[in-house]
């Protein structure tokens with residue numbers, strides 16, 4: 269299995285190379301050159317197997333000869349061992365025909381654990397074999413950084429440096445980043461906003477001497493291995509509702525389009541998905557684009573669902589690649605236009621997108637109302653991101669087709685917003701109830717590239 273760039277100008281890579289590289293050299297994102305198929309029989313055979321076994325069967329065709337079957341099974345087993353629910357991704361019923369896929373039972377209580385835990389084990393296995401080390405650097409507004417630290421803590425072949433804006437992440441998020449005691453974990457509070465943290469990380473990747481010297485690697489949401497890990501739960505949830513003999517639809521709280529794009533891959537593999545519904549908060553560039561064909565960033569307003577507060581949705585490029593008939597040149601062209609303000613999706617490509625995707629948005633009041641109503645009707649306490657999903661899903665139900673809404677974070681990760689909406693306090697799960705008592709370890713850094721690079725070099729030399 270080879271991986272090619274959405275912009276068609278970079279050499280093709282193996283799974284392992286694409287995973288370790290992240291972004292292609294032509295600025296594009298990696299995709300498999302063809303999509304493996306699961307027959308109706310293959311899908312039916314997933315019924316009743318463990319999450320780990322389903323993960324093995326769904327992902328195996330994508331990884332080529334990167335790992336033997338035994339190695340890959342062991343990697344998957346280690347990745348999901350720390351989850352707080354035996355089913356890993358349990359499905360709950362909200363009302364007749366509407367189901368909630370709980371993706372928040374991982375170690376940091378957000379769906380990003382599904383991908384990050386797997387990628388941690390994949391990196392470790394690949395680097396141990398080659399005798400190499402890498403230095404993972406990332407910027408976070410909260411969820412990605414805690415998931416990355418949790419995934420890489422204590423691994424031998426990796427140092428992980430996560431930059432978050434000082435004073436601008438929630439207390440739960442901060443403690444998840446600052447309390448791991450392992451020596452390879454480095455939480456850094458930068459003076460500035462998230463954009464400053466992200467800009468300094470980009471600067472480090474563009475400083476080739478530094479980048480090669482410390483062997484920088486990235487694990488942001490455009491990494492193909494992260495998308496792949498998320499394909500699995502579309503299969504397991506659809507099968508438990510009768511796939512392949514019955515169609516299901518999904519509604520996905522969306523920011524960078526990584527999670528819902530995994531649903532698109534599942535559909536292309538043969539899973540009978542009726543509709544994939546993009547749910548956005550008031551930062552609704554994707555909903556506007558699917559409605560009008562115009563993709564134009566117009567600033568970000570902070571919301572109570574901060575992990576979806578985005579201007580530019582990076583994985584949308586992958587959907588555009590297929591919508592434009594796998595024409596890398598056309599994708600490169602619209603991405604160039606984006607640099608100067610935005611672009612219009614061609615009529616043909618817009619039609620192709622609409623054959624698969626619907627979209628909707630939830631404002632702040634609608635999000636709070638969905639938290640309250642869902643609590644009152646079904647006793648399920650939603651985080652604000654999941655509530656955006658439930659609000660949008662309700663407008664897209666079709667008779668006879670079950671709707672699955674993805675619950676992307678645990679309500680205890682956003683206790684203030686949840687309590688304001690529902691008057692209910694969301695306690696942390698017991699296994700992390702001592703989070704507020706653990707010692708914190710963090711280094712405060714200025715918004716200064718040279719100082720940051722010096723600090724990283726010193727830390728990895730020890």
Ligand SMILES: *Cc1c(COP(=O)(O)O)cnc(C)c1O
Nearest residue numbers: 522523524525526527575676677
């Ligand atoms: C990251 C995140 C999202 C958005 O997912 P994308 O893959 O970026 O679309 C939604 N909800 C939560 C809680 C998240 O952490």
